[in-house]
Amino acid sequence: EADIYQTPRYLVIGTGKKITLECSQTMGHDKMYWYQQDPGMELHLIHYSYGVNSTEKGDLSSESTVSRIRTEHFPLTLESARPSHTSQYLCASSESGTGWADEQYFGPGTRLTVT
Amino acid sequence: QKEVEQNSGPLSVPEGAIASLNCTYSDRVSQSFFWYRQYSGKSPELIMSIYSNGDKEDGRFTAQLNKASQYVSLLIRDSQPSDSATYLCAVKIKTIFGAGTRLFVKA
Numbered sequence: 194e195a196d197i198y199q200t201p202r203y204l205v206i207g208t209g210k211k212i213t214l215e216c217s218q219t220m221g222h223d224k225m226y227w228y229q230q231d232p233g234m235e236l237h238l239i240h241y242s243y244g245v246n247s248t249e250k251g252d253l254s255s256e257s258t259v260s261r262i263r264t265e266h267f268p269l270t271l272e273s274a275r276p277s278h279t280s281q282y283l284c285a286s287s288e289s290g291t292g293w294a295d296e297q298y299f300g301p302g303t304r305l306t307v308t
Numbered sequence: 309q310k311e312v313e314q315n316s317g318p319l320s321v322p323e324g325a326i327a328s329l330n331c332t333y334s335d336r337v338s339q340s341f342f343w344y345r346q347y348s349g350k351s352p353e354l355i356m357s358i359y360s361n362g363d364k365e366d367g368r369f370t371a372q373l374n375k376a377s378q379y380v381s382l383l384i385r386d387s388q389p390s391d392s393a394t395y396l397c398a399v400k401i402k403t404i405f406g407a408g409t410r411l412f413v414k415a
Contacts, residue, residue, distance in 0.1 A: 235407040236352070236396070252404075283351055295340055295400040299351035 196220050199284050199300035206274055207308055214269045214303045216284030225267040226297065227251070227259060228283040236283070242267055274307045281305075310406070311335060312399050317410035327384040329409050331397030334378070340400040341373055341380045346408065347393045356382065387413045 197218040206212055218225065227240040228251075238251030242261040256278070257271050267286075271278055281304050285297040313332045321327045329343075340359050344352035358364045358371040358380065370383040380399075384391055394408040 236405045238405075295403050296342065296354050296357055297344075297352075297398075297403065299353065302351050 197284065197286055197298050197300040199282075199303050201303060202301060203304050203306075205306045205308060208273075208275055210274050212271050212274055212305070214282055214284075214305070216267045216269070216300055217265050218267075218286040218298075218300075219265060220286060220298070221264065222286035222288055222298075223264065224287045224295075225261070226285040226287075227257075227267070227269050228285065229253060229255065230281045230283060230302075232281070240269065274305075276307045279305060279307050311404045312397055312406040314395075314397050314406035314409045316407055317394075318412045319409055320412045320414060321387050323387060323389060323413055323415050325387050327387045327391065327411055327413070329382040329384075329395050329397075329411065330379060331381065331399075331406055332379045333397075333399045333404075335399070336375075336378065338375075338378075338399045341371070342398040342400075342403075343369075343371060343380075343382045344396040344398060344405075345393045346396060352396055384411075387411075389413045389415045 200215045223244045225242045228236045229239050230236050237253035239255040240259040242248045248259050283302045284300040287295050287297045311334050343356040345355050346352040356371040358373045364371045368385045372381045392413045394410045396408045397406040
């Protein structure tokens with residue numbers, strides 16, 4: 194079983210609030226990812242990191258920001274939440290290196306609702 | 309054209325039948341290929357990875373890769389209702405997820 198954790202699992206918050214979604218993994222993976230997924234829809238990569246102090250924007254534009262100060266921790270922050278941010282946010286990690294493997298392990302997700 | 313394409317389904321198969329899920333990709337230099345299963349309301353979980361042409365079997369699952377034709381498929385033998393889920397195809401160099409195929413196994 195993958196050791197990747199996300200908190201909170203569910204969050205209902207009002208418009209304009211600042212929120213941080215936490216993601217931690219204990220597998221020593223260098224690569225970490227944030228995806229956004231609406232119910233029944235496809236995954237969209239919004240941020241990724243290949244290691245400490247490395248962050249990149251993904252394929253889907255997002256108003257969120259991320260940081261990677263420690264290998265095991267990859268928090269996502271929304272400075273001012275809006276109803277359009279309502280979605281499921283999934284964190285994932287994979288092993289380091291440039292080899293063949295990029296098997297991603299997903300956390301349980303955070304379901305965010307902005308009222 | 310999307311970089312990774314899947315039929316969104318739903319694909320409906322009777323219990324005990326073989327479910328065949330297909331995925332095509334556009335980048336010829338793609339090296340690694342993965343199938344993830346996602347139950348409704350849950351996170352994706354990796355079920356198969358394949359890196360070279362041919363078949364790779366793991367229990368009831370068989371992944372098939374044909375790099376010349378740029379497709380990868382997943383066969384599920386003896387399909388069970390518990391296999392009902394969305395199956396995501398993923399392709400690397402940069403991992404790109406297809407939109408997923410919903411599979412429904414009728415009991």
